[in-house]
Amino acid sequence: MSRRPRTTDPLTRERIVAAAIEVADERGFEAVSMRRVAEHLGSGTMSLYRHIADKDELVFAMVDAVTGRYAYPDPDGMDWRERMHALARTDWHMFLDHPWMLAATSSVAPPFGTESFASMEWALEALEPVGLEPHAAAQVIMTVNNYIQGSVRVVLGGSDYGAETDDPGVNWQRRLRAVDLERFPRLRWLVSLPLPETDRNWFADGLDVILDGVQNRRSAGQ
Template structure:
């Protein structure tokens, strides 16, 4: 809180007139960014398109505000109205799959974990652009090693991806969404 106050050119005690503690401050910061990156109207969009939008919006917010990765891991959601609206939007988008509520929540959590992990990888590689495929960087680093004792890894490193291949982030997301789709309940449970 002292460092925040210093950056604002104020006294630490003056911050406490606005927020009770560090967790409340972080919650307010997360809420502000969540509102800035809110999801669009989903009318006319299919569930899969919505999940791609969700992932890209969250990805953009993490790259623009890397501190969110830590904040989301240390402060217990929900944060506020914008965060609750984001979760409602995601759950509504999955409704057409007729998943049980806990399965829909698990699907969203899995996607969130994927997006956050991918953002950590992208932000952690200081020499690469955030859109660069970390697998290609990995191939480059291991290319000159003797991998004779590791035939599967050797084959992976030797495999060249064709130019213009789909981006790594979308490709990984589609693996998750294929799994979510496989859980679809063709016979919706009557809710009452």
């Protein structure tokens, strides 16, 4: 990434955060530093510190800015399961579009900012009809989030093997078909089966496995 020519445009927090996101999109999260962002802007490194205290604050702002670009939809007319599917699809696309977010969200502890808070609030509201205790609702959200991120990692890993689909289940099965599983008969049998014919992918079906468990807890009054 070449250094941009110096510009007379005023340096602002928003410009710095946008530049940092561009660096992460182009080169990955590990490439993000105050120096590289300054180079990307054609500015001096020390000038960034007038607007951003340190790298942690920069990462907070990056996460919050990207989260704001992927706001959850208007929930009017959706039941709680439909809302959780909408949440999962939105986050799925966010992580695929910006893979560095996987590392960024685990490298610093929340809170991130108002956009992130709005997403958390949306998710908690979505689960209110289930009648879970607040901590149980938070556990559901964390479990769904871990499922989304894990599935994205499978797809991103599959891209190194020429994966032709963004369905994590299909990628996983196709990759294992190329492996010698003679010593693992159950696994060999599983991957030899035809892929299920469905109008939904494994990601959506897997999410329903989690939501079925939530539904069962609701029915049992837990």
